[in-house]
Structure formats: structure tokens, C-alpha cells
Amino acid sequence: MEKVKKQIVEQLVSGTINRDESRNLLKMDPKDPERFWTYLDVLQDRVSWTDKILLRISDHLYVVKKEETGERLVKCDCGHELGDYRANWKTATNIRIRDTKEQIDKVYYPATAAPEPEWNEVREFFCPTCFAQLGVEVVPPGYPLIFEFLPDLDRYYSDFLGRPLDDEKDDWYENHTDKRTAQWL
Ligand SMILES: [Zn+2]
Numbered sequence: 001m002e003k004v005k006k007q008i009v010e011q012l013v014s015g016t017i018n019r020d021e022s023r024n025l026l027k028m029d030p031k032d033p034e035r036f037w038t039y040l041d042v043l044q045d046r047v048s049w050t051d052k053i054l055l056r057i058s059d060h061l062y063v064v065k066k067e068e069t070g071e072r073l074v075k076c077d078c079g080h081e082l083g084d085y086r087a088n089w090k091t092a093t094n095i096r097i098r099d100t101k102e103q104i105d106k107v108y109y110p111a112t113a114a115p116e117p118e119w120n121e122v123r124e125f126f127c128p129t130c131f132a133q134l135g136v137e138v139v140p141p142g143y144p145l146i147f148e149f150l151p152d153l154d155r156y157y158s159d160f161l162g163r164p165l166d167d168e169k170d171d172w173y174e175n176h177t178d179k180r181t182a183q184w185l
Contacts, residue, residue: 004032009042036161049079054153054165060132061089063153070167072153078130086176088147090125093134098122099141150175 004025011017012025032038043053043062051064054072063085064075074082074089082092098104099121101114107122108114115122115138123145125135137146152173158164 002028002032004028004035004038006038006042009035009038010045013039013042013046047077047079049075051075055151055156057089057149058134060127060130060134063151065165065167072172076127076130076132076134078127078132080127080129083180084176086150086172086174087180088145088177090135090145090147091177091180092128093125094128094131096124096126098124145177147175147177 008017008021008025011021040053043056047053047062051066051073053062053064055063057063057074060077061082062075062077064073065071066073066081072085074085074092076082082089098107099117101117104114104117104122105111119140120138121141123137123139124133125137126132127134135148139146150173154165154168154172158168
């Protein structure tokens with residue numbers, strides 16, 4: 001069975017892969033069964049910390065298993081930790097809200113594509129340490145923060161990858177956002 005070279009996956013992740021190579025990846029039949037592990041290796045090589053990456057959430061964010069405590073945390077590539085992955089990471093960011101036409105127009109072009117401030121606000125989420133923009137959402141004012149991604153990691157690793165995690169437990173796949181926000185009251 002054909003295996004994808006790590007170097008090709010590195011190029012894919014960094015966006016430097018050429019058109020022919022990316023086309024070859026798309027056409028592979030069957031797909032390389034090791035591709036997820038190679039991908040994790042490539043991601044791990046790109047960060048300066050050693051907590052094990054379990055899954056990538058977005059350009060900057062990862063779910064990791066913290067070495068010292070065994071917690072599953074959301075971590076920015078800069079090393080900043082955004083807490084237990086079961087709570088919406090947005091609650092641990094710096095948030096800028098654009099809720100006037102003037103503020104919204106600064107980030108929309110053409111103006112006709114911009115959301116109307118009477119109906120929507122634009123929320124931008126930033127890492128408190130490296131200030132990378134981690135996400136954006138456009139929602140009606142007062143709408144709860146959207147929790148975009150709560151993966152069932154135990155099931156993904158055991159049922160889909162065939163390599164169960166060694167710290168499986170029943171309450172990993174639960175939304176704990178309310179527990180975090182309750183601490184603020
Ligand atoms: Zn960061």
C-alpha cells in the first residue's frame with residue numbers, strides 16, 4: 001500500500017505543495033492508512049512545546065494531552081493554554097466586538113456585503129499571548145458564543161483510527177462550557 005512521504009505532508013500543511021503532488025494525494029486509492037499519524041508528526045514538529053497533539057482545531061489551535069497533568073487542553077501554537085477542551089475555547093480569549101456600522105465597515109469589502117449592526121455583531125477572538133486571530137463569528141447581539149467543535153476523541157481514536165487513547169473515560173465527551181462560565185458568577 002502506498003505511503004505518503006512526510007515531506008509531502010509538511011508541504012501540504014505549510015501550503016507549499018505543488019499542484020501535481022496535491023493532485024496525486026487526492027487520487028490515491030486506497031488512501032495511506034498512516035496519513036493521520038504522519039500528519040500529527042508534522043504538526044508536532046512545527047510547535048516548540050512537547051504536549052502531545054491529539055487533534056488540530058484550526059490554524060493556531062490544537063487539542064493536546066498535557067504531559068504533567070494528563071488534562072486534555074486547547075493550546076495555541078504559541079504555547080498559550082485555553083483550558084479544558086470540553087469548554088468553549090472562545091471563553092478564554094480576548095474578544096473584540098464590532099457592533100457599529102463604522103467598525104464593521106473597516107473589515108468588510110464591498111460595503112454591501114457587510115452585516116447590518118441592527119441585526120448582527122462581528123466578534124473576533126484573539127490569543128491573549130500571541131494576539132493571533134483565532135476565530136470570527138457573526139451573530140445577533142447577545143447570542144451565546146458558538147461552540148464550533150467538541151470532538152469525541154475517545155471514539156475517534158478507538159473506532160475510526162483503531163488505536164484507543166490510554167486515558168479513555170465516560171466524561172471526556174461532555175460540554176463543560178457552563179461549568180467554566182458558572183465560575184464567573
Ligand atoms: Zn497564541
